[in-house]
Amino acid sequence: MNWLSWLLSGFLATLALSTLLATSQGLGLTRMNLPYLMGTFITPQREKAKFYGFFIHLLNGWIFSILYVLVFEARHMANWWFGALLGLAQALFVLTVGMSLMPSAHPRMASEQHGPNANRQLEPPGFMALHYGIQTPVSVFIAHAVFGAILGSLYQLAR
Amino acid sequence: MGPTDRTLSSAWPEIQDYGIIGDCRSAALVSRSGSIDWLCWPRFDASSIFAALLDRERGGFWRISPVGPATVSRQYIQDSNVLESHFATQSGGAILTDMMPGASNSLHRNDFLPDHEILRKVTCDSGEVEFDIEFSPVADYGRTKVQIRDFGKLGLKFTVGRGVYWLRSSTALSITDERARAHVVLRCGESMRFSFSYSEEAPAVLRPLDPSLDTRVDHAIEAWQHWGRRANYEGDYRTAVIRSALTLKLLTYAPTGAIIAAPTTSLPERIGGGLNWDYRYCWLRDASFTIRALLELGYWDEAEDFLDWMLQATRLTQPRLRVLYSLYGDKTPVERELEHLSGYRESRPVRIGNAAREQLQLDVYGEVIDAAAQFAFHGGHLDREMQKALIGFGNYVAQNWDQPDEGIWEPRFRRENHTHSRLLCWTAMDRLVRLVERGKLRGAPIERYKRESDSIRHQIEERAWNESMQSYVSVLDGQELDASLLLLSWYGFADAGSPRMRSTYHAIRRQLGTSNGLLFRYRREMPEGTFALCSFWEAEYLALGGGSLDEARQRFAQLMEYQNDLGLYGEEIDPITGAALGNFPQAFTHVGLIGAALSINQREKGEQQLAHRPPAATPHLTSQVRA
Numbered sequence: 001m002n003w004l005s006w007l008l009s010g011f012l013a014t015l016a017l018s019t020l021l022a023t024s025q026g027l028g029l030t031r032m033n034l035p036y037l038m039g040t041f042i043t044p045q046r047e048k049a050k051f052y053g054f055f056i057h058l059l060n061g062w063i064f065s066i067l068y069v070l071v072f073e074a075r076h077m078a079n080w081w082f083g084a085l086l087g088l089a090q091a092l093f094v095l096t097v098g099m100s101l102m103p104s105a106h107p108r109m110a111s112e113q114h115g116p117n118a119n120r121q122l123e124p125p126g127f128m129a130l131h132y133g134i135q136t137p138v139s140v141f142i143a144h145a146v147f148g149a150i151l152g153s154l155y156q157l158a159r
Numbered sequence: 160m161g162p163t164d165r166t167l168s169s170a171w172p173e174i175q176d177y178g179i180i181g182d183c184r185s186a187a188l189v190s191r192s193g194s195i196d197w198l199c200w201p202r203f204d205a206s207s208i209f210a211a212l213l214d215r216e217r218g219g220f221w222r223i224s225p226v227g228p229a230t231v232s233r234q235y236i237q238d239s240n241v242l243e244s245h246f247a248t249q250s251g252g253a254i255l256t257d258m259m260p261g262a263s264n265s266l267h268r269n270d271f272l273p274d275h276e277i278l279r280k281v282t283c284d285s286g287e288v289e290f291d292i293e294f295s296p297v298a299d300y301g302r303t304k305v306q307i308r309d310f311g312k313l314g315l316k317f318t319v320g321r322g323v324y325w326l327r328s329s330t331a332l333s334i335t336d337e338r339a340r341a342h343v344v345l346r347c348g349e350s351m352r353f354s355f356s357y358s359e360e361a362p363a364v365l366r367p368l369d370p371s372l373d374t375r376v377d378h379a380i381e382a383w384q385h386w387g388r389r390a391n392y393e394g395d396y397r398t399a400v401i402r403s404a405l406t407l408k409l410l411t412y413a414p415t416g417a418i419i420a421a422p423t424t425s426l427p428e429r430i431g432g433g434l435n436w437d438y439r440y441c442w443l444r445d446a447s448f449t450i451r452a453l454l455e456l457g458y459w460d461e462a463e464d465f466l467d468w469m470l471q472a473t474r475l476t477q478p479r480l481r482v483l484y485s486l487y488g489d490k491t492p493v494e495r496e497l498e499h500l501s502g503y504r505e506s507r508p509v510r511i512g513n514a515a516r517e518q519l520q521l522d523v524y525g526e527v528i529d530a531a532a533q534f535a536f537h538g539g540h541l542d543r544e545m546q547k548a549l550i551g552f553g554n555y556v557a558q559n560w561d562q563p564d565e566g567i568w569e570p571r572f573r574r575e576n577h578t579h580s581r582l583l584c585w586t587a588m589d590r591l592v593r594l595v596e597r598g599k600l601r602g603a604p605i606e607r608y609k610r611e612s613d614s615i616r617h618q619i620e621e622r623a624w625n626e627s628m629q630s631y632v633s634v635l636d637g638q639e640l641d642a643s644l645l646l647l648s649w650y651g652f653a654d655a656g657s658p659r660m661r662s663t664y665h666a667i668r669r670q671l672g673t674s675n676g677l678l679f680r681y682r683r684e685m686p687e688g689t690f691a692l693c694s695f696w697e698a699e700y701l702a703l704g705g706g707s708l709d710e711a712r713q714r715f716a717q718l719m720e721y722q723n724d725l726g727l728y729g730e731e732i733d734p735i736t737g738a739a740l741g742n743f744p745q746a747f748t749h750v751g752l753i754g755a756a757l758s759i760n761q762r763e764k765g766e767q768q769l770a771h772r773p774p775a776a777t778p779h780l781t782s783q784v785r786a
Contacts, residue, residue: 115312122365
C-alpha cells in the first residue's frame with residue numbers, strides 16, 4: 001500500500017465529499033447537515049456540533065478511504081470509474097444499513113417507535129435518509145461517487 | 160375537499176382581538192378564540208404558513224377553541240410575552256398558553272432547539288371543557304397546500320421548500336386531506352400540550368411533550384421578565400411602557416438588530432379599502448424615536464445593535480439612504496399584489512413588498528444622524544466608520560436639502576417641498592455641528608453645515624409659516640396641516656411653548672383632532688383612521704411645554720383607552736368605534752407611547768427632556784429668528 005498517496009488522495013477526496021454535501025444542502029437538495037449529525041454524537045450545542053462534526057467527518061472519510069485503497073491494491077486497479085463504483089456501493093450501504101442503525105447508534109436521536117424524550121430529540125433519518133429531504137439519496141450517491149472517483153484517480157498503486 | 164371545509168369561523172375577528180407571540184425572528188398572531196391566524200417562518204418577512212388573517216378560507220390557521228359559547232379573557236403573564244387566554248364556558252374553564260421560545264435564551268444554551276417553535280398548552284382548571292383542535296397549514300400565502308404525514312410517535316410532518324415542519328401533540332390528531340383535527344374533552348386538572356416547530360437543517364430537533372415543556376415555558380417567562388424589568392422607568396404608566404418595550408423587543412430581528420414596523424401585511428387602514436401595505440420591513444424613519452426610547456429605558460445593547468444595523472445595512476448605498484430596508488439591509492422586494500387572497504374583511508389588494516423603496520424621503524437622513532447623535536450624547540462611542548458614514552450623510556443633506564421629496568407620509572402621486580423633510584434636514588445639520596462641538600465627530604465641514612442649517616431654518620420660518628393661518632404648514636407656501644408639524648418641538652427647532660408652536664398646535668387640533676382626543680395625520684377626502692402615533696406626539700408635545708402637565712396626562716390617559724386588552728396598538732384607530740386599523744401591532748405607535756410617557760415623567764420630576772436636542776433653537780440663530 002502506498003501510504004503517502006493514500007494520505008493525500010484520501011484527504012482530497014474527503015474534502016470534495018464534504019464540499020458536495022454542503023453544496024447540496026445550500027442548494028436545497030437536502031436538509032441533511034452531516035457535520036451537525038456527527039457532531040451531535042458528542043455535544044448538543046448546535047454550533048459546536050457543526051465544528052466538531054466537520055473534523056469527525058474529515059477523519060471518518062480519511063479512515064474509510066483505507067478500505068477503498070485496500071480494494072484498489074487487491075484488484076491491482078485504481079481508476080476513476082472503479083473508485084466511483086465503490087463510492088456508489090458505499091453510499092448504498094450508508095443509506096440503507098447505516099441510516100437505519102442511526103437511531104440505535106446515535107445517543108441523541110429519537111425513533112419512530114419511542115418518540116423523542118429528554119435525551120433523544122433529533123429527527124431520525126428514515127429509510128435512505130428520506131426524512132431529510134426526498135433528494136437526499138441523490139446527493140449522497142453523487143457525493144460518494146465523486147469521492148471514489150477522486151480517490152481512484154489520484155491514488156498511485158504500490159509497486 | 161371544497162374550500163368551505165377549510166373555512167374558519169366566517170366572522171372576522173377585530174384587528175385588536177389579536178395578541179402577538181414571537182421569538183425575535185418571527186411572530187404569530189393569536190385571536191381571542193385561540194386561533195393562530197398569522198405566522199411566517201423562518202423570519203418576519205418570509206411567506207406565510209398561516210394567513211387566515213387575510214383570507215378566512217384559503218389562508219390557513221391553527222385553532223384550539225372551546226366548543227360552544229365561551230367568555231374569553233386574556234393577558235400576558237406579567238412582564239412577559241407569554242400569552243394566556245382564559246376560556247369560561249357553561250361547563251367549566253380552561254387556560255390556553257401560547258408562546259415561542261427564544262433561541263437566544265441563555266438557559267437553553269446547552270439544549271437542543273429547533274430553529275423556531277410554538278408551544279401551546281391547554282389546562283382545564285374547573286369542570287370540563289370541550290375543545291376543537293384544527294391544524295390547517297397552507298404555505299406561501301395560502302397558495303400551496305401541504306401534505307401532512309403521520310410519523311407515529313415522532314408527530315406530524317410536512318415540508319415546504321427548504322423547511323420541515325413538525326407538529327407534536329399530546330393528544331391524538333387525525334389527518335383529513337391537508338389538515339389535522341381532534342375533538343377533546345378536558346376535565347379539571349387535565350391538560351394538552353403541543354409543539355409546532357420549523358427546522359431547515361437535518362436532523363431536526365423534536366422536543367418532548369412531557370412536563371419539561373412547562374419548565375421551558377417557565378424559563379421563557381423568567382427570561383422575558385428579566386428583560387422587561389430592566390426598564391429604567393418608574394412613572395405612572397409603567398405597565399404600558401413595559402408592554403410597549405416588550406412588543407418592541409418582539410419586533411426586533413435578533414440576528415441583525417433590525418426592528419420591523421409591524422409583523423403583518425395589508426391589514427387595512429380603511430376597512431374595505433385599498434390602503435393595505437406590507438410593513439414587515441425596517442423604516443429608517445423610526446430610528447431617532449426608537450433609539451431615544453431604548454436609551455432612556457436603559458436598553459443599551461438593543462440601541463447599539465439597532466444603530467449598528469442601520470449603519471451596516473446602509474453601507475452599500477451610502478451616502479444615499481433608502482427609505483426602508485430588509486432585515487439584512489437588502490433592498491426590499493418589489494411590491495406585488497396577491498390577487499388570490501380576499502384581504503382582511505375584503506380589503507383588497509393584499510400586497511407583499513413595498514413600493515416606498517423607490518421613494519426619496521429626505522427626512523431619513525436627519526433620523527439616522529439624530530439617532531447616532533443621541534447614542535453619542537448618552538456616552539456611546541462613534542467609531543471611525545460610523546463617523547465617516549455620518550459625514551457622508553451630512554454632505555448629501557447639505558447638497559440636496561432643498562429638493563422636493565415624497566416625505567414622511569409616503570404619498571404615491573407627487574413630490575413636494577415638505578416641511579417635515581426640511582425639519583429633519585435641519586436636524587441633520589444641527590446634530591452634526593453639535594457632535595463636532597462636543598468632540599464626538601472629527602473631520603466634518605462644520606462651517607458648511609452651519610451655513611446650511613441657517614438656510615434651512617430661514618426657509619422654514621419664511622415659507623413653512625402661513626401668516627394668515629397663524630400656523631406652520633405641511634408644504635412650503637402651502638395651506639394644509641399635518642400632525643408631523645408637532646415634531647418641530649421634538650427635534651428642538653422651535654420651543655413647544657413658543658407663540659408659533661402653540662398657534663400651530665391649536666390649528667392642528669382644530670383641523671385634525673377628534674373630540675375623543677385622537678388626531679388624524681392629515682385631512683383627506685377619503686377618510687382613514689386616526690393615526691395612533693400622532694396622538695402620542697400630541698401628548699408628548701404637551702409634555703414638552705406645549706401645554707400643562709395635566710393636559711399631557713389627560714391626553715395620554717385618553718389614548719390608553721384605545722389599547723387592546725393586552726396593551727397593544729395598531730397603526731390607526733377608528734375615531735368612531737375605537738377599533739384598531741392598519742398593521743398590528745405597530746412598533747412606531749409603541750415607540751410613541753414610550754416617548755410620551757418618558758417626557759411626561761421627566762417633566763413631573765423636573766428633569767431635562769430630550770437630551771439629544773437643543774432646549775429650543777440653535778443658540779447662535781435664536782436671536783436672528785426672534786428678530
